Amino acid sequence: LPKDWAVQIIKQVGNYGEVFERNIGSGSDLKIERGLNALWTNGGLQYAPPVR
Numbered sequence: 001l002p003k004d005w006a007v008q009i010i011k012q013v014g015n016y017g018e019v020f021e022r023n024i025g026s027g028s029d030l031k032i033e034r035g036l037n038a039l040w041t042n043g044g045l046q047y048a049p050p051v052r
Contacts, residue, residue, distance in 0.1 A: 006051060016046070 002008070013019060020034060021027045038044025 016048075 014022065017034075017039075020037065024030045024032045025034065034042075034044060036045045038046060040047045
């Protein structure tokens, strides 16, 4: 993998929150709330350790 593989993916499709909102969240016809799929700091279960 190239050194910037993660940057390229995020540039092309967005981060998790952007993908969620666009496809099933407030930006879609479904309008599903994040609920447990929210970040842990927002009451959800999602926690992503830093990539080094």
